[in-house]
Amino acid sequence: MSQANTSLPQGEPLTSADALEERLRSIGAARYHNLHPFHELLHGGKLTKGQVQAWALNRYYYQSSIPIKDAVVLSRFRDRRTRIEWRHRIEDHDGDVGSEGGIERWLQLTTGLGLDPAYVESTQGILPATRFAVDAYVNFVGRQSPLEAIASSLTELFAPTIHEQRIAGMLKHYDFINPTVMTYFQRRLEQAPRDANFALDYVRSHATTPEAREVVCQALAFKTEVLWVQLDALYHAYVSGFTPPGAFRPEEV
Amino acid sequence: MSQANTSLPQGEPLTSADALEERLRSIGAARYHNLHPFHELLHGGKLTKGQVQAWALNRYYYQSSIPIKDAVVLSRFRDRRTRIEWRHRIEDHDGDVGSEGGIERWLQLTTGLGLDPAYVESTQGILPATRFAVDAYVNFVGRQSPLEAIASSLTELFAPTIHEQRIAGMLKHYDFINPTVMTYFQRRLEQAPRDANFALDYVRSHATTPEAREVVCQALAFKTEVLWVQLDALYHAYVSGFTPPGAFRPEEV
Numbered sequence: 001m002s003q004a005n006t007s008l009p010q011g012e013p014l015t016s017a018d019a020l021e022e023r024l025r026s027i028g029a030a031r032y033h034n035l036h037p038f039h040e041l042l043h044g045g046k047l048t049k050g051q052v053q054a055w056a057l058n059r060y061y062y063q064s065s066i067p068i069k070d071a072v073v074l075s076r077f078r079d080r081r082t083r084i085e086w087r088h089r090i091e092d093h094d095g096d097v098g099s100e101g102g103i104e105r106w107l108q109l110t111t112g113l114g115l116d117p118a119y120v121e122s123t124q125g126i127l128p129a130t131r132f133a134v135d136a137y138v139n140f141v142g143r144q145s146p147l148e149a150i151a152s153s154l155t156e157l158f159a160p161t162i163h164e165q166r167i168a169g170m171l172k173h174y175d176f177i178n179p180t181v182m183t184y185f186q187r188r189l190e191q192a193p194r195d196a197n198f199a200l201d202y203v204r205s206h207a208t209t210p211e212a213r214e215v216v217c218q219a220l221a222f223k224t225e226v227l228w229v230q231l232d233a234l235y236h237a238y239v240s241g242f243t244p245p246g247a248f249r250p251e252e253v
Numbered sequence: 254m255s256q257a258n259t260s261l262p263q264g265e266p267l268t269s270a271d272a273l274e275e276r277l278r279s280i281g282a283a284r285y286h287n288l289h290p291f292h293e294l295l296h297g298g299k300l301t302k303g304q305v306q307a308w309a310l311n312r313y314y315y316q317s318s319i320p321i322k323d324a325v326v327l328s329r330f331r332d333r334r335t336r337i338e339w340r341h342r343i344e345d346h347d348g349d350v351g352s353e354g355g356i357e358r359w360l361q362l363t364t365g366l367g368l369d370p371a372y373v374e375s376t377q378g379i380l381p382a383t384r385f386a387v388d389a390y391v392n393f394v395g396r397q398s399p400l401e402a403i404a405s406s407l408t409e410l411f412a413p414t415i416h417e418q419r420i421a422g423m424l425k426h427y428d429f430i431n432p433t434v435m436t437y438f439q440r441r442l443e444q445a446p447r448d449a450n451f452a453l454d455y456v457r458s459h460a461t462t463p464e465a466r467e468v469v470c471q472a473l474a475f476k477t478e479v480l481w482v483q484l485d486a487l488y489h490a491y492v493s494g495f496t497p498p499g500a501f502r503p504e505e506v
Binding site for chain 1: 261382
């Protein structure tokens with residue numbers, strides 16, 4: 001048996017683009033982090049403000065690494081058109097001089113939750129598991145094939161549903177959440193589908209053998225693991241209460 | 254505030270090699286994974302055979318990545334003597350034609366626990382957090398300075414105590430453990446101190462400024478996080494019971 005990169009068992013040979021898309025959607029249905037118990041608690045109003053702070057603080061490391069990840073993806077393509085298409089993702093997150101991007105919107109959320117932006121930006125208090133998972137994503141897109149680099153973004157196919165649940169659930173349940181601090185998710189409702197459609201079309205047309213389609217599925221499974229691990233770590237540290245040495249402790253801020 | 258790589262707060266300026274060594278030992282005393290609740294359970298006989306299987310299965314990914322990590326460390330040195338010194342670590346783990354190394358001894362442990370070696374070697378069932386943490390270690394020694402690459406091995410300073418506890422505790426408490434399957438740890442009792450002494454001497458003599466000594470401490474803290482994250486993930490998945498999609502489930506083997 002060869003060494004695996006993910007926990008996804010190899011499936012039946014995927015003989016068409018439609019079979020690929022079907023399998024991708026089934027991976028999302030089984031492994032996307034909307035199914036994670038931490039999200040149930042978050043969206044259902046079951047967390048304390050400190051636990052929501054921990055989530056937003058850790059997730060900042062993910063958010064702020066996305067344009068770095070996308071720059072690495074962009075760097076993999078000799079094809080100018082793919083680079084041009086991919087470039088707007090960096091802009092979406094970084095914004096521009098005088099216009100905010102996704103990272104600033106995320107800082108509005110953490111600031112709205114009462115966290116010092118300098119502390120958040122320092123990433124000092126995040127869980128090591130967050131750092132390892134996010135860094136694994138950045139490394140993945142640099143080391144695997146360009147096809148896999150694009151395929152690993154396909155979790156965006158499943159993002160709009162979770163963002164809608166999150167906006168509605170958090171506004172309803174938490175008195176420390178208002179529409180302004182949820183702007184990040186509101187904007188992603190427009191951005192994610194465009195990005196996801198491009199990536200889906202790309203893998204449908206560029207993965208032309210069963211082996212290449214299998215690799216695309218493994219890349220998506222890898223990405224679901226990147227997301228899932230972050231929530232496992234939050235749950236263990238801030239719901240089960242096993243906060244590791246050096247990590248953020250809500251009462252200390 | 255600049256971006257941190259670990260959760261270790263910067264300490265007082267380290268003005269001597271002795272001050273460095275004292276701080277390194279205090280980091281070990283506060284953060285080494287002998288303090289982790291999972292190890293208390295493991296060494297105290299509180300785990301089921303399935304939970305011990307999960308530990309040994311996941312730890313195999315760490316063990317089998319160590320010679321890869323050490324090859325990367327070796328590759329960072331133009332200095333032939335450092336390469337020669339470091340090379341025996343690869344040999345310790347890989348063995349040679351006709352003589353076993355640490356990885357084979359670890360497979361004796363997993364086989365003794367009833368796991369199929371082909372399944373263990375495939376790494377299919379490990380926790381994604383294990384993979385991300387271990388891969389972070391391999392990447393760290395390739396990307397940070399050669400000094401940090403060596404410093405990150407300093408957890409071996411604290412290994413003999415935990416190995417003694419483990420050998421005694423596991424032999425005493427588990428009827429599925431016998432001295433043969435514990436050979437790995439027995440051998441490490443001889444190997445680790447030699448390695449740790451070299452690395453300690455190295456950082457004491459090569460980190461000659463307070464800044465360089467601080468970087469050495471951060472590298473050790475990083476490594477304690479690599480180890481701690483693996484046990485957090487095991488605890489969450491197999492003690493708290495939140496086994497992630499696709500990971501090993503004891504009853505299925």
